[in-house]
Amino acid sequence: MTPSNVYYTTLRARPGDSLLNKLERLLDRADMGKIDFTNKYVAIKIHFGEPGNLSYLRPNYAKVVADFIRARGGKPFLTDCNTLYVGGRKNALDHLESAYVNGYSPTTTGCHLLIADGLKGTDEAYVPVEGGAYVKEAKIGRAVMDADIVISLNHFKGHECTGFGGALKNLGMGCGSRAGKMEMHSAGKPFTNRDLCIGCGACQRICAHDAPAMTDGKISIDHAKCVGCGRCIGLCPVDAIQPAEDEANDILNCKIAEYAKAVVHGRPGFHINLVMDVSPYCDCHGENDVPMVPNVGMFASFDPVAIDVACADAVNAMPVYIGSALYEAQGEGHCHEDHFGAQHPETNWKSCVEHAEKIGIGQQAYTLIEVK
Incomplete structure (x- = not known):
């Protein structure tokens, strides 16, 4: 099988250029424009950031993606589902207010914001998971499933339960309704x-x-x-x-992969990972720590598995920031091939990409193509 193409550009921007221009070139070079957006509803799945956290993606990047889609006749909207935990995004009203506080609005992004699973996280669609070993019917936020096309715009960072968060986690866990999130996190009941x-x-x-x-x-x-x-x-x-939140991390990762399949199966999709401010924890935290490694770049692909593996490889090739949580976790003078495993030893991010490949979402093999 031919490896999947993953396109990449650095975060260097010389005078006369900008990161926003580079992101647009990346999308164009990665053939996102070959999707037929004409009169299609396009869900741009994003994490708006928990209030207090400052490592979430700036809305400027979302505007580039929305403008790219709108210029090709599409009808984009930014979306996320409510959280399972207590915080600033537990219901649609608080969630939207948190998004506004963090700079997301129709003015700044060029499109509207919809909370996919409704006011209280109960507006869901039941989606069969073909070949699912753990999930037979995923519970996905209805607005996500009502869309014709799904684009994931992801802040690639560490995660305390899954090792890292990228395209698969943003799609799987992020698109689950409250009941869906509980199904992924819990072996038991509330x-x-x-x-x-x-x-x-x-x-x-x-x-x-x-x-x-x-x-x-x-x-x-x-x-x-x-x-x-x-x-x-x-x-x-x-x-x-x-919620009980008592599911084993490897099974959690497999459930996330199966939920991601429910989201992407049977319709066009595209995935964008921005590997910057790689904090050790999820943007669901109300704080963010010093990045584990230097900023890497922006990645784009039609394959959510390949792009996550490419980003993990890129992060693991970077030096560790002195004074970061990762530096403290691995100890001075020690070098680990897997930064995410060193930061969160109880996790195994490979269980997610391996299961995702097994159930047919994508493949781990990739060809990295640099875009200037």
Whole structure:
């Protein structure tokens, strides 16, 4: 099989040029323009950044992608799904406000913003996963599935559960509804923190299976009745109902790959990884640490597996920043071939790309083509 093409450009911008111009040239050279965008709804899947985190992608990059699509007759929109955890993006209103705070708006990006799984993270489509070993029917934010084309615009960085976050994680975990995220993160079902519970009964009113039960003014979840939909998590006004988050990291990675397949299967897609500000943790954190390595560049490909592997290889070829968390984790004078494994020894990012290749999303073999 012929290796997949992955296009790459550095982050050097000499006088008279700019990184935004280079990104546009990268998209053009990587043949993103060969997609028929005419009158098509185009979901640009992005992470708007948790408030307080400053390593998320600037909206300027999203505008280049949106303008590229609009110039070819498409109807782009920026999108993400609500989070499973407590924070600034748990519901659509807070999520949009967080996006605005971080500079994302129709004015700055040239397109509208939609939260794909609705107000409370429950607006989902059920998508069969052909060949799925762990997921038979993925729960994906409806607006993502309503789109004709999916473009992933990804900040490539480390991640405490998956090793790194790139195209596959942005597509898989990022496009999952609240119930979908719980399915990926959890081997079990939600539970109640009784110290936080105020006994309001909102979860009882939303549950179709009578799983929440009131005892002494506090709620408990009957796991024999619970189907794991996650609606109670989104509705709880004090965040007393919480996911188990007890899935093994390797299985989590495989589930992410299967969710990514549900998102990309059967329609055009394209993937852009910006390898800069490579912080050790996800942009879901309300903070960001010193980058682990120097900035690398911008990558683009039709293959989400190949682009993630190419970016991982590129990061692993870089020197470690002195004073970074990675420098402290690996120890002075030690050299590891896998920066992500050294930073998060309990993770194995290869389990995701290997499973993604196995179920037919793409391939790990790639040819790297530099764009000036």
